Amino acid sequence: MQYRLAYLAYTDVNWCEALGTVLANDEVINGVSYRGGFPVVKKQMRQWSLRITEYADRLLKGLEEIDFSDSMKEIQRNWIGKSTGARIDFKVKSEKGTVPSMTVFTTRPDTLFGVDFMVVAPEHEMVKEITSTAQQDEVTKYLTYVESRSEVDRMAEVKKITGCFTGAYAIHPFTHKEIPIWTSEYVLAGYGTGAIMAVPCGDERDHKFAKFFKLPITNIIGKNYNGEEANPSYDAILDNSDFLNGMVMRDAIGVMADRLEQLGIGKRQVNYKMRDAGWSRQRYWGEPFPVVFRDDMPYAMAEQELPLELPTTNNFKPSGSGEGPLANLKDWIHFSPGEKRDSNTMPTHAGAAWYFLRYMDPHNDKAFAGREALDYWNQVDIYIGGSEHAVAHLLYSRLWVKVLHDLGYLSFDEPFKKLINQGKITGDSRFVYRIRGTNQFVSAGLRDKYETDPLHVDVNIVNGLELDTDAFRKWRPDFADAQFVLEEGKYLCGSAIEKMSKSKYNVVNPDDIIEKYGADTLRMYEMFLGPLEQSKPWNTNGIDGVYKFLKRFWNLFHDASGKFGVSADAPTPDELRVLHKTLKKISLDIENYSFNTCVSEFMICVNELTSLKCNKRSILEPLVIALAPFAPHIAEELWSMLGHTEMVVGARFPEYDERHLQVSAHAYPISINGKVRATMEFALDMPKEDIEKMVLASEIVKKWSEGKPPKKVIIVPGKIVNVVL
RNA sequence: GCCAAAGUGGCGGAAUUGGUAGACGCGCACGACUCAAAAUCGUGUUCCUUCGGGAGUGAGGGUUCGAUUCCCUCCUUUGGUACCA
Secondary structure, X not given: OOOOOEEEEEEEEEEEOOOOEEXXXXXXXXXXXXXXXXXXEEEEEEEEEEOHHHHHHHHHHHHHHXXXXXXXXHHHXXXXXXXXXXXXXXXXXXXXXXXXXXXXXXXXXXXXXXXXXXXXXXXXXXXXXXXXXXXXXXXHHHHHHHHOOOHHHHHHOOOOOOOXXXXXXXXXXXXXXXXXXXXXOOOOOOOOOOEEEEOOOOOHHHHHHHHHOOOOOOOOOHHHOOOOOOXXXXXXXXXXXHHHOOOEHHHHHHHHHHHHHHHOXXXXXXXXXOOOEEOXXXXXXXXXXXXXXXXXXEEEOOHHHOOOOOOOOOOOOOOOOOOOHHHHOHHHHOOEXXXXXXXOEOOHHHHHOOHHHHHXXXXXXXXXXXXXXXXXXXXXXXXXXOHHHOOOHHHHHHHHHHHHHHOOOOOOOOOEEEXXXXXXXXXXXXXXXXXXOOOEEEOHHHHHHOOEEEEEEOHHHEEOOEXXXXXXXXXXXXXXXXXXXXXXXXXXXXXXXXXXXXXHOOOOOOHHHHHHHOHHHHHHHHHHOOOOOOOXXXXXXXXXXXXXXXXXXXXXXXXXXXXXXXXXXXXXXXXXXXXXXXXXXXXXXXXXXXXXXXXXXXXXXXXXXXXXXXXXXXXXXXXXXXXXXXXXXXXXXXXXXXXXXXXXXXXXXOOOOHHHHOOOEEEEEEEEOOEEEEEEEEEOOOOHHHHHHHHHHOHHHHHHHOOOOOOEEEEEOOOEEEEEO
């Protein structure tokens, strides 16, 4: 607060009157609440916001120095959404005349002469003030419709074009033409100025809008506009544009901006798509705000009064007024006469943004962490996390660390040096279909006959696709008197592969697998499933393979009767080759976080050592160390059986030795016109000319060439031979 | 819609720099052991085929002696989309 990083503002929330609570966007489906199916409307509430926009530019620049994937950086760049352009003021002509002007933001001031209409966000205050008597009914109807739609709906259904003329006009600053002002949900109140100038010949959305409502379209780019599709080019030559005529659009942007600034009717501006972060939640679990209100003005609590802890209660229900559960604790809220606490709590993002700093010095009772510890541990070296955190958590955490850096608490200003996005384990979700406005559920095959909203249902009360309807009624109180429309006597659920998540009720608990196969098998199987970065559905079909591998590895150390015993004999070159090939592959793959191929390599190694009947200590001992990160329990057990008293986790990782891997010859695939027809073995140091002679003399080439000389012979040493006929 | 990622046998996946597509595992088939089963071991397993060969990495095109890999267009699936955490 002292640094103007946190401020109070009125922002929109999803308000459900029937539940008496505020809902998250994903708790709202088609304008009704997930629980109960009650109507949800937008409501303004006074909430805390964090001024993350003030850091937009630094968050953008900071991306250059951290090791995140390109796609992750791209997502953050787009989210921050820096765009340069200009604000332009238009005079407004309306019946009441109370609104003298409107301001729009545009990245394309060069297209100012192509403006055919203006669009104002439905939430914009001026809509009510400029609407003419003739248009009043229609506008009111439209605003009611918009209120029922979530922002996600509005962005998702861009193809659905809606809007309404307000009856007012803007005056073009140069031509003084009257431009109709419309309102439409495709203009978002939260971005820019909440109003745009529409240039249909250059902007796809404006173009579709103009076509839909049959508005005239001014062409300012000559033959570069075909009348069918908008052309967002920067390179076209301007036409119908007064003093900009003949200029390339790219150059005209600056010329127009200069002119607007000279005339005082516009200004260059950098705009960010990113909005300030809404930081209030009407929930119990979360950090309470360390502020006190006196005469409705917030004051930060004194440092010696901190931390403000979450009060204990058994009443987690919402207050009913839109405030969170803390509002029920009257003694806590009104803790002293004339003073009042905030009933909101912070989102989970708050703690997630900086908890790792506390981990560096968890017992410190003077500060969140001592400077010495912070400097010692420094940034997080590798952060493995899902890409779903790309824009929320990861940006908040970066913001938080920058703020703490600016306040002098940290020597670094980026929290994570390197980020790896592990894939999500996806689950197989099940859905039931609630008939809109009822507590009646229709089986998946019949849902097209009704207007329904899909709801997630716990996979544990569904057998295959068939819902256990009794269990469903018991599952949650609001379903106790649910009615079902069955097909062939059964209730069948819909299904989808989605990320595994509590909120989607598709979580599978791994305890049963650990019970049956052990934690080592589960751990290795998860690695074996596929690349770390890739999402994959949870499926235990292949787990037997990993289990068998661990048994076979164990068997290398045991004789047929199960008695432990390793040989002290010297290893053969074959055995050494197997060991060092494995060590090399494992070492390189660990560096690349390619754990699935490590597991494959271990399997190959065990297969080969089993057929070599190798039980030599000099081969097996290094393998136990290499296996330890993958199957720690078995590795520790074998390590101790090998006579060690220290733990294997402390052992030095074995290094591979290229000397055991050298080969002198390569089996060259002989391809003819790109198709492999045979293989021939040649020494690696054999000159190309000799290889060519021998290949051309071979039976297989003679067969395909039918005596004709080849057009070309390509020899890649150590790789392949290709004969082009 | 927008932003991002991914599409390879019946299934999970491999192919590190453009160089033998399908490693490794599951599943399946057959065989050994067994009274039998389980477990274990062995062999085979991309598809089509007139058994010569042909096709083949989501679809279509391109570059190249050679493309899962590079380029263009399209399709599908998944994640995010600001109060799920």
